[in-house]
Amino acid sequence: MRVRSWWSAVLVAGLALTGCGSASGSGGATSGGSADRLVVWDWKSGEPSAKSYVEKAKADFAGKHPGVTVEFVAQPFDQYYTLLGAAIQSGKGPDVMLFNGGGQIRDRVDALVPLDEYLAEDRQRLAGWDAFTKDGKTYAGPVTLQGHPIYYNKGLYEKAGLDPAAPPGTWDEFLAGCTAVTKVGADCIALGNKEGAGIQFWLSALGSGVLTAQEYDDWIAGRRDWKSPHVKQIFELWKQSGEKGLNNEGANSTAMFNDSFALFQSGKAAHVIGLMSDVGHWKDFNEFLTPEKLGVMGAPVVTTGVTPSMPFDGGIGYGVAKWTKNPEVAADLVRSLTSTEALKAFYAEAGAIAADTTIDASAAGPAVATISAAIKTGKPALHVALSSKTLDLMGRLSQQLLSGSITVDQVVEQLAASDKTA
Structure with a gap:
């Protein structure tokens, strides 16, 4: 993803809101609609893989309005x-706007309409609601489920003399496998932390192998003890991944999107913590590795007695602005954007794991079958429970930790203070 300076972004924002720019993207100008017109802002509708999804949603809405x-x-x-x-x-x-689940929407709920009364009929069909909920109210309808599987290259496993059908179950076994992989000229982990996002995926993908069930549930509920031995251990493992040479060279200068994923799918690294939907996911990787060579493994167990789980939440979802002229009609558009037929198209074209639980994605290959099965016992992703303020700080600190310029104790102390005031 291209990153602009803070001032450039603010300038573009100002131009967009004063009517400059195109209504079709790149800082589009169109703002709110009227009684007979709704404006939707997102970052997906311009993508070719979302074309059928948008068409299905618009057709469904046109039938009602x-x-x-x-x-x-x-x-x-x-x-x-x-x-x-x-x-x-x-x-x-805009009247309707797209959000990532977690802090990005929770930090902005004052500008949104609670949708519980409008989306009540969809509660049983759709999953991932918690990521769009704050203080008992729901502010968006979930479109996708987003999680963080640990993908592995079965071809590299075979080349390294490892059993591709039996990925490592413990951290010690994982380290032993890494040693074998490096001997055949590949990195163990493809890691991109230029944006500071790598630590988010690390925390969520590996956390269930470190935290006890009670610690995990407490974290999600907001009772987080940043200075506990197990939380500190997650950051110790992050630090060790650099010290032990598990990652690709220059992880802090490697963009996650899409350089780290490219390292994995080109066979230069045996593992990557990717996404369940959107990009860096099973459909992208299948194009290069083939479905038969793409594996999904659980978090390696670090703490004896814990049972790893698949971290997932609602991925993206559409909410309704408070200033819209007709919240009920705008909410109907959200219902169309989360309708079964629209989400079937999104899954088929983009490889999105839809929030609609009636859609069967298991036929797409072994990796998707593993993910689909793991969702049934999965738990919310640890990083999604954090505010955007704390996530930004964690990203900066993770870069320092990986470079060796800060200690784990200093990291958790700062994160505890940030989380307390978020």
């Missing part, structure tokens, strides 16, 4: 929340 026009404005992702923040501050923006 034939007199209402829907306009999608695809914003660039690297500027999206800056643009959205400026729109919220002005009180003039």
